[in-house]
Amino acid sequence: MTRRDTLRAGGAAALAGLAGCTALPSAPRTASSDSDNGSDGPVAVASFFSFFDFGRQIADGTPLTVENLVPTGLHGHGWEPNASITQRIIEADAFVHVGEDFQPWADRAIQTIKSDDTDTALINVREGIDLVDLAATLDREEEGVGTQRGQDPHFWLDPRRAKQSVDNIADGFTEIVPEHADTFRDNAETYKADVLDRIDAEYEAVFDRAERDIVQLAAHNAFQYIGVRYGVQMQPLVTNLAASGDVKPADVREAKEVIRENDIRYIANGIFESQRPAQQLVRETAVEAYFPVTPYAGVREKWVAENWGYEEIAYNINMPTFEIVLGNKIPEDAAPSESWLKQWRNFEPI
Structure with missing residues (x-):
C-alpha cells in the first residue's frame, strides 16, 4: 500500500x-x-x-x-x-x-x-x-x-x-x-x-494610447508586472504583498498626494479587497469613482457559473478598468455594457 x-x-x-x-x-x-x-x-x-x-x-x-x-x-x-x-x-x-x-x-x-x-x-x-x-x-x-x-x-x-x-x-x-x-x-x-x-497585444495597445503614466490602485502591491511590461507606474495603496494587508494613514495621505498631483479622476480597487479606502478617497479627493481590478487570484460565483478564466477576467474586468483609469475612455465608453457600469462603478463589498 x-x-x-x-x-x-x-x-x-x-x-x-x-x-x-x-x-x-x-x-x-x-x-x-x-x-x-x-x-x-x-x-x-x-x-x-x-x-x-x-x-x-x-x-x-x-x-x-x-x-x-x-x-x-x-x-x-x-x-x-x-x-x-x-x-x-x-x-x-x-x-x-x-x-x-x-x-x-x-x-x-x-x-x-x-x-x-x-x-x-x-x-x-x-x-x-x-x-x-x-x-x-x-x-x-x-x-x-x-x-x-x-x-x-x-x-x-x-x-x-x-x-x-x-x-x-x-x-x-x-x-x-x-x-x-x-x-x-x-x-x-x-x-x-x-x-x-492576444491579451498582451491588446494590453499594449491600451497602455500605448494613454497619456497618463500612473495608475492609483486602492489595492495591494500585486500589479507591478503590468507597470513593468507596459511602462506605467502602478501605485498601490496597500504596500504589502497580501490582499489582507492593513491600510495605514500614511498610505492614504500618499495616495491623496498622487491623486492631486496627477489630476486623477478614476482609480482601481481590488475586487477581493476592502472597498473602504477607495470609498474614503472618493469622499475626500477629486476622484469620482473606483472600478474593479484583480490579479486573477480568485473567482466569484457568477464567474464560475459563466466558466470564466484568465482570459475572460482580463477582458471583462481588468481591461475596461485600465481604459478608464488611464483616461483613454470615459466610463460609459469603456464599460462592456450598461449593466457592467452599474455593477462596478463604486461597487459594494462582495
Missing part, C-alpha cells in the same frame, strides 16, 4: 497541524475534458486560480482532471486551508503550485510530500521565470515574506511571463500522463498564441 493509499484510508488526522484551522472550504472547482473518466482518471490540483485555469486548458481532450483548491470567493494569497486540503494534495497525481515563499500552506504541503516520499508530482509554475525586484513601496517589515530573495512573485499578470508557466504545466502533465504529451503541448502552444499573445 502506498502512502497515498494510506491517507485515502483515513490517515489525514496526522496532517491536522499542517494548515490553518479555518472552516471547511466549498468543494474544489474542477475541470475535466473527458466526462466519462471524470475523477477516476489522473488528477492534478492547483494552489492558485490562474494556474488551475491554465491547467484545464492544457488538459483539454485528455483524461486528466484539474481541480482548483481555493474556494470560490476567496483570494489565493493569504488563505489558510484546513488539513483536508493537504490530504487532497497527497491524494492527487500532481500538485501545481506557485513556487516557494508565496503560499505558506502550499509550502507545508510540499514538505509533507517530500518528507514522506509521497508520489504526488510537484509542478512549479514559476520555474525558469525572471522575477523583478520588489517595488520601492514594499512594506519593509514584510521583506522576505511571500517573496523570493526580495523579488515580486506576481509574475502571471505579465502575459509574456505567464507563457513560461503554461509550458511548465504542460511539461509537468507530460510527466504524469506521458501518453498524452502531444495533446498537452499542442494545447499549450494554442493557448499561448490565441489567448496570452
